[in-house]
Amino acid sequence: MTEAATQPLYTLHFSPDSASFIVRLALRLSGASFAEVQINRAAGELDSPAYRAMHPLGKIPAIQTPDGPMFETAAILLYLADRHALAPAPDSPARAAFLKWLFFTSTNLHAPLMQVFYPNRVAGPDNAQAVVAHMGATLQDNFRVLDRMIAAEAPDWLPLQPSIMGFYLGTLIRWLSGFPEGHPARITTADLPALGPILVALETSDAARQVAEAEACAPTIFTNPY
Ligand SMILES: N[C@@H](CCC(=O)N[C@@H](CS)C(=O)NCC(=O)O)C(=O)O
Incomplete structure (x- = not known):
């Protein structure tokens, strides 16, 4: 060799x-x-x-x-x-939807989430609470938009097999579900009627189990992470 x-x-x-x-x-x-x-x-x-x-x-x-x-x-x-081959191929009819929701997730879910976790960086320590409240509400709205899309379109690149989109969304929910009850940015799988059950299934996949082991964390990586 x-x-x-x-x-x-x-x-x-x-x-x-x-x-x-x-x-x-x-x-x-x-x-x-x-x-x-x-x-x-x-x-x-x-x-x-x-x-x-x-x-x-x-x-x-x-x-x-x-x-x-x-x-x-x-x-x-x-x-x-x-x-x-972890997503619809460039010539697949499902590619357009996959791309728009991947970029939606990066721009309208992941980026606001980072502002909730690092509010001082957005507008200084004096305004941190307002940033968390505002971006928390934005996240709630945007996750609801995504959940309605999943319910309406039932995209097969999301739930049918372990998918990069499911893992991306699941990890964001993992972090948001770690906030205490009443926190403006707390979102759990239970709050998302369409995405939630998909994440419940995804966390039993081999990849999820292996990462839980590698990270030494609870195997319920999306539904009950901490
Ligand atoms: N837009 C970047 C965000 C990356 C990011 O902010 N990562 C965090 C960890 S989750 C980080 O590096 N934090 C350290 C810091 O900002 O000092 C991406 O999607 O990769």
Whole structure:
């Protein structure tokens, strides 16, 4: 066996229960070879020249691919989906819907969620509570929009098999469900009549079980994570 043959196809730089959680799920779904390297955040690794060479903003995740380093969760998911048939192919009639909801998730769910988790960065500490209230309401509205779409269109790229979209949405719900009752951004699988049952099924998939083990967290990764 040559040395090249033993090299994993991908190397993911991860931190527990961060956006790399989503890519960890997708990598297991892909069947590709991969390595995972834990980022030492406490040691300031996100600001190191080596990490910034992969991700210019020093965010998580970053992944090394045969085509060079990649960042941005949705971009990584789409790249893996196209290479390992994890989503409707470019010539599939379902591709358009898949793309619009993937970008909707990245822009209208994931980005506002980050503002809820880091409200000081949006408008300073004095306005943090208002940011959380406002972006929490935005998240509630946007998840309702998505849930209505799922109920109306029943897209088969979401529920029929473990899918990158399901894992992306499930991980966002995982984090939002960790907020206490009454928090403006708390959303659980029980609040989403169409998406909720899909996530209940997805968390029993092999990929979900393997990531729960790798992250040493409860196997109910979407429905009862903490
Ligand atoms: N838009 C980016 C967001 C990445 C992001 O903000 N990741 C968080 C972890 S979930 C992070 O790196 N936080 C560290 C920080 O912002 O200092 C993506 O989708 O990959």
